Amino acid sequence: MRYSKQREVIKRILCETKSHPTAEWIYRQAREVMPSISMGTVYRNLKLLGDTGEAQIIDTDGGVARYDGDVSLHTHFVCLSCGRVIDAEAPLVDCSAMESKGFRVISQKNILFGVCEKCGKSGKD
Ligand SMILES: [Zn+2]
Ligand SMILES: [Zn+2]
Structure with missing residues (x-):
């Protein structure tokens, strides 16, 4: 190439x-x-x-x-209010129980939607 x-x-x-x-x-x-x-x-x-x-x-x-x-497997948090996408401190989905039964997980999307700490604060006063 x-x-x-x-x-x-x-x-x-x-x-x-x-x-x-x-x-x-x-x-x-x-x-x-x-x-x-x-x-x-x-x-x-x-x-x-x-x-x-x-x-x-x-x-x-x-x-x-x-x-x-950053291509490492990590969870993202999307703020529905300001649109910010941040790396979330949240555990990844544990697939080991599935895999021990013979399932093969090829990809997983670790994504959370919500309201970030800044937007949450400005909402109330
Ligand atoms: Zn926000
Ligand atoms: Zn990221």
Whole structure:
């Protein structure tokens, strides 16, 4: 496969943030480095990074997809109020009982939806 400078730039942007950005945000950052890059190129490369396991695509149930350069299995929390996606301190689903019965788990989505601590605070006073 041809070395892709664009893919390297996108991957670096992803790895340098903990904010689980949208493709739009990544596009704006990438344009600073490569003014000629198009939104389509960004989407294509994000999909490719997802396919090769170099990035995680977080499907936020009808919301905009978010991307994570941290590919370790971890739980995400999506705030339904401000849209923030953060790494949640929550245990992963334990599949060992299923697997001991012969089931094979290929993927799991560890995602929580709710209201973050900041939005929860501003609600009441
Ligand atoms: Zn929030
Ligand atoms: Zn994450």
